[in-house]
Amino acid sequence: MATTPLSVRPSTPSLLDERGDLVAELRTIGMVWERELIRFVRTRTRILSSFVQPILFLFVLGYGMTTLVGSTEGFTFKKFVFPGIVAMSVVMTAIFSAISIVWDREFGFLREMVVAPVSRSSLVIGKTLGGASIATVQGTIMLALAPLIGVHLTATLVGQVIGLELLMAVGLTSFGVFVASRIQRIEAFQVVMQLLLFPMLFLSGALFPLKGLPTWLAVLTRLNPVTYAVDPLRRVVFAVQAVPPAAAARFSTGISLFGTMLSLSAEIGIFCVFTAVFLALAIVGFGKPE
Amino acid sequence: MATPTTTLAAPLAAPATASGATLAVEASNLVKRYGDVEAVKGVSFDVGRGEIFALLGPNGAGKSTTIKMLCTLALPSGGTARVSGFDVRRQPKAVRRRIGLVFQEQTLDEQLTAEENLRFHAVLYRVPRDEVDARIDRVLRLVALEGRRKDLVSTFSGGMARRLEIARGMLHTPAVLFLDEPTVGLDPQTRALMWDDVTRLRKEEGVTILLTTHYMDEAEYADRIAIIDHGQIVALDSPDALKRKVGQDTVELTTADNALAVSRLAAAGYRCQEGEEAVVVFTTDGESQVARLIEIARVPVSNVHVHRPTLDDVFLHFTGRQIREDQGERMLSMAVRARAGRR
Numbered sequence: 126m127a128t129t130p131l132s133v134r135p136s137t138p139s140l141l142d143e144r145g146d147l148v149a150e151l152r153t154i155g156m157v158w159e160r161e162l163i164r165f166v167r168t169r170t171r172i173l174s175s176f177v178q179p180i181l182f183l184f185v186l187g188y189g190m191t192t193l194v195g196s197t198e199g200f201t202f203k204k205f206v207f208p209g210i211v212a213m214s215v216v217m218t219a220i221f222s223a224i225s226i227v228w229d230r231e232f233g234f235l236r237e238m239v240v241a242p243v244s245r246s247s248l249v250i251g252k253t254l255g256g257a258s259i260a261t262v263q264g265t266i267m268l269a270l271a272p273l274i275g276v277h278l279t280a281t282l283v284g285q286v287i288g289l290e291l292l293m294a295v296g297l298t299s300f301g302v303f304v305a306s307r308i309q310r311i312e313a314f315q316v317v318m319q320l321l322l323f324p325m326l327f328l329s330g331a332l333f334p335l336k337g338l339p340t341w342l343a344v345l346t347r348l349n350p351v352t353y354a355v356d357p358l359r360r361v362v363f364a365v366q367a368v369p370p371a372a373a374a375r376f377s378t379g380i381s382l383f384g385t386m387l388s389l390s391a392e393i394g395i396f397c398v399f400t401a402v403f404l405a406l407a408i409v410g411f412g413k414p415e
Numbered sequence: 416m417a418t419p420t421t422t423l424a425a426p427l428a429a430p431a432t433a434s435g436a437t438l439a440v441e442a443s444n445l446v447k448r449y450g451d452v453e454a455v456k457g458v459s460f461d462v463g464r465g466e467i468f469a470l471l472g473p474n475g476a477g478k479s480t481t482i483k484m485l486c487t488l489a490l491p492s493g494g495t496a497r498v499s500g501f502d503v504r505r506q507p508k509a510v511r512r513r514i515g516l517v518f519q520e521q522t523l524d525e526q527l528t529a530e531e532n533l534r535f536h537a538v539l540y541r542v543p544r545d546e547v548d549a550r551i552d553r554v555l556r557l558v559a560l561e562g563r564r565k566d567l568v569s570t571f572s573g574g575m576a577r578r579l580e581i582a583r584g585m586l587h588t589p590a591v592l593f594l595d596e597p598t599v600g601l602d603p604q605t606r607a608l609m610w611d612d613v614t615r616l617r618k619e620e621g622v623t624i625l626l627t628t629h630y631m632d633e634a635e636y637a638d639r640i641a642i643i644d645h646g647q648i649v650a651l652d653s654p655d656a657l658k659r660k661v662g663q664d665t666v667e668l669t670t671a672d673n674a675l676a677v678s679r680l681a682a683a684g685y686r687c688q689e690g691e692e693a694v695v696v697f698t699t700d701g702e703s704q705v706a707r708l709i710e711i712a713r714v715p716v717s718n719v720h721v722h723r724p725t726l727d728d729v730f731l732h733f734t735g736r737q738i739r740e741d742q743g744e745r746m747l748s749m750a751v752r753a754r755a756g757r758r
């Protein structure tokens with residue numbers, strides 16, 4: 126017995142319009158991105174840790190290690206390691222930002238997203254850009270500490286670093302999303318991420334030069350995607366510092382692969398390939414129907 | 416369907432339903448298997464436009480699974496279904512754009528405000544930018560939450576969160592609103608409020624509503640009920656018709672002379688018998704018969720009791736079992752514990 130409604134709801138023509146897909150998908154990406162940022166800003170502990178973490182890294186890794194390693198012709202270890210620390214803070218923030226997917230699953234919000242008539246790619250891209258933006262801000266807070274340890278900054282350099290941070294962040298957030306979409310529980314995510322994160326950080330050249338390593342270590346560093354994001358960052362930073370020749374020899378930059386030194390753009394290119402693969406995997410793995 | 420006050424914004428870019436669809440939902444022999452478990456075993460029913468249709472059944476009957484198939488969230492293992500004229504298998508996006516969904520489990524972001532949750536939804540469901548504010552105002556008013564617009568959902572009670580989800584489900588003016596156990600775990604007062612919301616939605620927005628429940632008293636609000644048990648529909652009709660199928664009303668008259676009353680009523684053609692303390696008359700529409708019965712009996716009557724079959728009787732009749740009312744409460748306490756554990 127269908128009853129007649131008193132008034133017919135006003136239909137919304139554009140809601141029913143099958144065209145305009147691209148605009149709708151872009152709006153979706155923007156909305157998902159915005160939500161990630163709102164959630165970040167609303168969580169005081171995350172804001173606090175984003176300021177504490179760089180200071181901790183700088184003291185432990187910068188000042189602490191410098192006393193062990195010393196300096197070469199006035200070029201200290203902490204200057205060498207500084208771009209590595211910036212990279213580490215981006216990588217950690219990016220990977221852990223993907224935990225929001227596991228939270229969303231736990232609190233049911235993931236469902237609100239995956240049942241919507243939008244493409245999964247838009248949801249993943251929005252999530253990834255959200256996490257990546259936060260990670261980039263984190264890396265830039267870190268970068269602001271450069272004068273403290275005598276690393277010289279120019280406007281161009283800051284621009285270059287932010288660009289590289291963003292690329293690095295997109296790649297590693299996609300990686301995080303890819304892992305997170307296969308994990309059901311928060312605890313499991315944390316364990317898996319710790320297991321993946323520390324090798325990725327320590328075998329990336331963030332904390333030591335990539336030259337003269339034992340073969341097994343050299344191979345591992347070359348297999349690690351993070352390596353191809355850390356070195357470009359260090360190269361652009363070193364390009365505007367006064368690096369004495371002896372220091373340049375000791376604290377070398379550059380990645381040699383199969384006996385040839387990669388150019389800066391080759392390194393970035395390799396990292397872009399990793400990023401594309403991670404993003405594709407993340408999209409495929411995200412919120413499949415039953 | 417007569418639409419006296421139609422205010423369509425003509426011309427439409429696309430019809431609200433696929434051409435010629437007069438039914439909001441057509442399910443035909445739907446089957447869903449999870450491994451060895453056959454959760455839904457061939458379910459068929461139609462829901463007319465503007466109807467409130469309830470799937471009534473105990474936990475594990477296959478209600479949620481049926482809804483999931485209709486919402487394109489689960490692929491049917493067999494059978495077909497059309498929602499708003501679109502095939503759930505072949506045109507899932509078209510279906511999703513025309514339905515509103517409220518799941519059994521909450522799907523709000525508690526770190527966002529009510530308005531932010533709605534805005535997020537509006538973008539994902541392509542509500543045109545210049546209509547978003549008006550729609551948000553409207554749906555919040557429909558569920559009487561307009562005063563909580565800027566509040567974080569984490570400050571909401573269970574009932575408020577539920578009503579916000581209903582508002583969100585209506586935001587993109589869906590043709591069909593699916594509500595899976597919308598009132599489970601809510602206190603009776605909140606449940607009544609929610610039912611006011613639902614009937615108002617139907618009246619003011621003309622939406623078709625398909626809901627599931629295991630509360631008997633709630634199924635009364637529906638125009639039609641499908642009783643589902645072990646993955647199959649065992650009865651389907653309006654609440655009154657179902658009750659009539661189960662049996663007639665009984666009218667109990669406590670009189671000064673029961674034997675005399677019985678003989679006079681029987682002589683007048685009523686099926687009746689003398690009970691322990693009262694005369695029991697079996698009749699249709701017992702309430703309107705009371706005056707006549709007393710007149711015919713012509714003896715002083717001290718007490719009258721009319722018993723109409725309830726949906727409990729209906730359920731018992733068709734399944735041989737009673738729905739346990741405590742199921743909902745148990746599920747609620749589990750949900751509450753799960754949430755507490757996460758904090």
Ligand SMILES: Nc1ncnc2c1ncn2[C@@H]1O[C@H](COP(=O)(O)OP(=O)(O)O)[C@@H](O)[C@H]1O
Nearest residue numbers: 449452454472473474475476477478479480481
């Ligand atoms: N994803 C799933 N995998 C396996 N079995 C399931 C799944 N979902 C539901 N079932 C089973 O199907 C049956 C019907 O479940 P459901 O549709 O949730 O019932 P209701 O909503 O009526 O309580 C139950 O026996 C349940 O265990």
Ligand SMILES: [Mg+2]
Nearest residue numbers: 478479519596
């Ligand atoms: Mg259910």
